[in-house]
Amino acid sequence: MDTAELKIYTRNLDLFYGDVQALKNISIDIEEKRVTALIGPSGCGKSTFLKTLNRMNDLIASVRIQGEVFFDNLNVYEQYDIVELRKRVGMVFQKPNPFPMSIYDNVAYGPRIHGVKSKSVLDEIVEKSLQNAALWDEVKDRLKQNAMGLSGGQQQRLCIARVLAVEPEVVLMDEPTSALDPISTLKIEDLIDELKEKYTIIIVTHNMQQAGRISDKTAFFLHGEIVEYDYTEKIFSKPSDKRTEDYITGRFG
Amino acid sequence: MVTRHFFDKELDDLHLDLIKMGSLVEESIENTILALKKQDVELARKIFKNDDVIDDMESKIERNCFNLIARQSPLAKDLRTISTALKIITDMERIADHSADIAEITIRMANEKYIKPLIDIPKMAELAKIMVNKSIDAYIRQDVELAQKVCDSDDEVDDLFHKIILELTNIMKNDPQTIEQATNFMFIAKYLERMADHATNISEWVVYNVTGEHEHLTRHMDHRDDRIHNPFIIDEDSEK
Ligand SMILES: Nc1ncnc2c1ncn2[C@@H]1O[C@H](COP(=O)(O)OP(=O)(O)O)[C@@H](O)[C@H]1O
Ligand SMILES: [Mg+2]
Numbered sequence: 001m002d003t004a005e006l007k008i009y010t011r012n013l014d015l016f017y018g019d020v021q022a023l024k025n026i027s028i029d030i031e032e033k034r035v036t037a038l039i040g041p042s043g044c045g046k047s048t049f050l051k052t053l054n055r056m057n058d059l060i061a062s063v064r065i066q067g068e069v070f071f072d073n074l075n076v077y078e079q080y081d082i083v084e085l086r087k088r089v090g091m092v093f094q095k096p097n098p099f100p101m102s103i104y105d106n107v108a109y110g111p112r113i114h115g116v117k118s119k120s121v122l123d124e125i126v127e128k129s130l131q132n133a134a135l136w137d138e139v140k141d142r143l144k145q146n147a148m149g150l151s152g153g154q155q156q157r158l159c160i161a162r163v164l165a166v167e168p169e170v171v172l173m174d175e176p177t178s179a180l181d182p183i184s185t186l187k188i189e190d191l192i193d194e195l196k197e198k199y200t201i202i203i204v205t206h207n208m209q210q211a212g213r214i215s216d217k218t219a220f221f222l223h224g225e226i227v228e229y230d231y232t233e234k235i236f237s238k239p240s241d242k243r244t245e246d247y248i249t250g251r252f253g
Numbered sequence: 254m255v256t257r258h259f260f261d262k263e264l265d266d267l268h269l270d271l272i273k274m275g276s277l278v279e280e281s282i283e284n285t286i287l288a289l290k291k292q293d294v295e296l297a298r299k300i301f302k303n304d305d306v307i308d309d310m311e312s313k314i315e316r317n318c319f320n321l322i323a324r325q326s327p328l329a330k331d332l333r334t335i336s337t338a339l340k341i342i343t344d345m346e347r348i349a350d351h352s353a354d355i356a357e358i359t360i361r362m363a364n365e366k367y368i369k370p371l372i373d374i375p376k377m378a379e380l381a382k383i384m385v386n387k388s389i390d391a392y393i394r395q396d397v398e399l400a401q402k403v404c405d406s407d408d409e410v411d412d413l414f415h416k417i418i419l420e421l422t423n424i425m426k427n428d429p430q431t432i433e434q435a436t437n438f439m440f441i442a443k444y445l446e447r448m449a450d451h452a453t454n455i456s457e458w459v460v461y462n463v464t465g466e467h468e469h470l471t472r473h474m475d476h477r478d479d480r481i482h483n484p485f486i487i488d489e490d491s492e493k
Binding site: 208209212235236237238239244245248249250251252 | 256257260326327328329330331332333464465
């Protein structure tokens, strides 16, 4: 594919934690407004890879990176200001991590940092973000309440709203539903399906069925490498590589 | 290291059930042809009983497949194996139904002298039986090549079918007295032709199970379109 059409792509990306190589020669093309799932056993480098996309780990002293990451055709490590990059490439983590402040202030936090001061503009951003995160109806009457009082599923959607509030283009999600009950999980999945109209989403998941339900493409990571990357339908019905087959059918030692 | 012992055991059981159902189906084709040849009413009745057993097996296998899908969330090869099982039991069950259909006609004609010696019909039945046998074998061994061979044989069966129809039509034209029986034989030929089609379906699913591609593997021959207008055309190469 012509790289001009790609939202993100990496070329021969290596990452080392000290002497340990956590990513090996990763070259992947990620299309705009698609959901890309990253699967693979624990410790295979999924989170590490995700963090290279918005520079969450190159500032760690022991980390060394070779190769290139491109976002909108510009080199992430050479042509972006890190604050600007993280605004455009947001991240949602495994455990919901709302700030110990009101629901409203959680969502308004990012826009305020980026200089939005007007109360009416902030009100608008908060409402829109909460709506986009499918949380508005549940919290609109208690915006001033502390976010820590929300359920786990609501907290995670609040974190998504917080990311959406700064109007990113890419949303990275690292096992966003692994701490949630099945209903909250399905709500987040529905949300992801809606979000992909506007955003490019990359999601790490240990739940094969989840990857199957929500993603357009799936990459299988093993020992820091991408073994197979293809349309999700293909990966889950007829993967090309025996190791992928073994992993997704649960016959992986 | 292999995990999912329990699931693997259940897949093995499924496999064994399919083999068992397959051998029952083969047996029923064999008996059908024997009963028809010998005008053996008793044997024909046995085929009905056998058919009930096959129906029950189909339901049992179907239930097992649904359970496995619900509880084990099979993916990739596992998903293909279970889907394949679900598809081929339908074909096997149909084959057995057609055996029973033929047995019914056999009983109906039991006291009549056949209008012609049976040559091509048993030949066709034998071919159909071999196709069924091989398709089940191909499933057991996951043998794509064997499955392809089954599909190739389907053309032979089709040719025989058209030959039989032509012959029966001629017999009818010459002697209207034969119409009733000739029509019965036409149905029998049609049932046999359908059996071969079902064996072909099974083979196509075997190929899917192995390769992930479900294709129709029988030849499509444009020059046979004329059969739509005249079903009594015989290919020159099939008239030996
Ligand atoms: N900050 C770190 N310092 C040193 N090693 C790390 C660090 N983070 C992750 N690793 C190592 O890198 C490898 C990949 O980890 P990670 O990206 O978290 O895998 P995954 O998300 O697939 O479970 C693992 O071997 C892990 O121990
Ligand atoms: Mg991780």
